[in-house]
Amino acid sequence: MNTHTAVAGVLATVSGVDADKLGPEVALESIGLDSLALLEVALAVQKDLGVAVDDGDVAGARTVGDLVALVDDARARVA
Amino acid sequence: MTAVLAGIGAWLPPTIVTNAELADRLGVDDQWIQSRTGIRQRHVVDPGVSTADLAVEAGARALKSAGLDAVDTVLVATTTPDHPMPATAPGVASRLGLGGVAAYDLNAVCAGFLYGLATGAALVTGGIAGSVLVIGADVYSSILDPADRTTAPLFGDGAGAVVLRSGAAAEPGALTAFDLGSDGEGADLITVPGGGARQRSGGVPADPAGMYFTMQGRQVFTSAVTHMADSSRTVLTRLGRTAADVDRFVGHQANARILRAVAGQLDVPEDRVVMNIDRVANTSAASIPLALCDAVTDGTLLPGHFVLLAAFGGGLAWGATALTWPAVTPA
Incomplete structure (x- = not known):
């Protein structure tokens, strides 16, 4: 699965916002995600995609695109 | 021999503190606490009440639930013992009318009950005790910084207990x-x-x-x-x-x-x-x-x-x- 599609799917579940409205430029804060929600997203991504994303890096993500980039990096390390 | 869960009891101190009561002091609102933790209220001890007092109440209820008036061992899992020394469990055992039995504390913080359950089950399975009262009791209100909004809302005081007895692996509760x-x-x-x-x-x-x-x-x-x-x-x-x-x-x-x-x-x-x-x-x-x-x-x-x-x-x-x-x- 494309990383953006996978991450948007997880974000949609956690935030309740439709996945097709979660473009790369969307600010995570604007969809009501607090700091715990980012950890929840990281754990869900880890389960769904089988890649581990660092907690500290996730806490620094500001947009959907930032999160996708982190997951892409993690996937590249696994590959 | 297998340890089987045979009784359960719990006790909460009656005084309740709601999020609204904490919110003013901590500069946060009820919703902030609820959305991050799921917590709406907590029970706290009145001045002078401590861990052993809660442990005795829960322990007595677990014994009654099991239909027993005696056990061979009392185990108290806690990180807020009444004193650094001695352990809280011997005093709890005496107050429950169980004086003379093996009694000791166990510290595995929030995993304490699970560790206590494993230890109690091992005593039964190993033939060291025929029955064990495992109590988890804590008074975190005694160790919280009342001004720290990252920890003060998170905890409440309380105690819970189970009785383990010897039985068969195929039984419910094993x-x-x-x-x-x-x-x-x-x-x-x-x-x-x-x-x-x-x-x-x-x-x-x-x-x-x-x-x-x-x-x-x-x-x-x-x-x-x-x-x-x-x-x-x-x-x-x-x-x-x-x-x-x-x-x-x-x-x-x-x-x-x-x-x-x-x-x-x-x-x-x-x-x-x-x-x-x-x-x-x-x-x-x-x-x-x-x-x-x-x-x-x-x-x-x-x-x-x-x-x-x-x-x-x-x-x-x-x-x-x-x-x-x-x-x-x-x-």
């Missing part, structure tokens, strides 16, 4: 598999830094702030979810079961969002997750027996249900077990 683990590399994530030999031997007077509970919330969140999920999988595998068999998941009630995330990792549907954290907050070693009592009382947990228990706490320490719920009700 405890036949445990998984326990720890990671001292994370010792600083959940700690009361002062008051122990490390501070006292330094020759420096105690820093009052060092007597308070501290926690690194972000690291704890992820670690708790990962370890509770992994430990649960291990214990299910040992029992030849899967997460699909789990009728009820009773996890340590630290944070509603941690419990949901663990269930998500295990693919246990949310309606099978038992939660009472909204009413009692995190009661540390007391949380699992308190949640079990609530679930039995409100009809959520029924005899025959396959119930998964998992906990995580300071140490770091974690553990899990699972059992078929017996026909046991709180006294």
Whole structure:
């Protein structure tokens, strides 16, 4: 699965916002995600995609695109 | 020989503190606390009431539930003992009319009840005790910094207890598999830094702030979810079961969002997750027996249900077990 599609799917579940409205430029804060929600997203991504994303890096993500980039990096390390 | 759960009881001090009462003092609002933790209120002791007092109330109810007036061992899991020395358990045993039996404390912080359950079960299985009263009791209001909004809203006081007796592995209530683990590399994530030999031997007077509970919330969140999920999988595998068999998941009630995330990792549907954290907050070693009592009382947990228990706490320490719920009700 494309990383953006996978991450948007997880974000949609956690935030309740439709996945097709979660473009790369969307600010995570604007969809009501607090700091715990980012950890929840990281754990869900880890389960769904089988890649581990660092907690500290996730806490620094500001947009959907930032999160996708982190997951892409993690996937590249696994590959 | 196998240890079988034969009785259960719990006790909460009657005074309730709502989020609204804390909100002003801490500069946060009710919704801020609820959305991050799932907590609406907590019970706290009145001045002068301590861990042993709660432990005696819960212990007496568990004995009554089991229909017993004596056991061979009393085990108190706590991180808020009445005194650094002696242990809290001998006094609790005496007050329960059990003077003379083996009695000792166990410290595995919020995983204390799970560790206590494993230890009590091992005493029965090993033939050292025919019956064991395992109590989880904590008074975190005595170690919280009342001005720290990151920790003050999270905890409540309480106690819960179970009685284990000798029985057969095929019986409901039989405890036949445990998984326990720890990671001292994370010792600083959940700690009361002062008051122990490390501070006292330094020759420096105690820093009052060092007597308070501290926690690194972000690291704890992820670690708790990962370890509770992994430990649960291990214990299910040992029992030849899967997460699909789990009728009820009773996890340590630290944070509603941690419990949901663990269930998500295990693919246990949310309606099978038992939660009472909204009413009692995190009661540390007391949380699992308190949640079990609530679930039995409100009809959520029924005899025959396959119930998964998992906990995580300071140490770091974690553990899990699972059992078929017996026909046991709180006294």
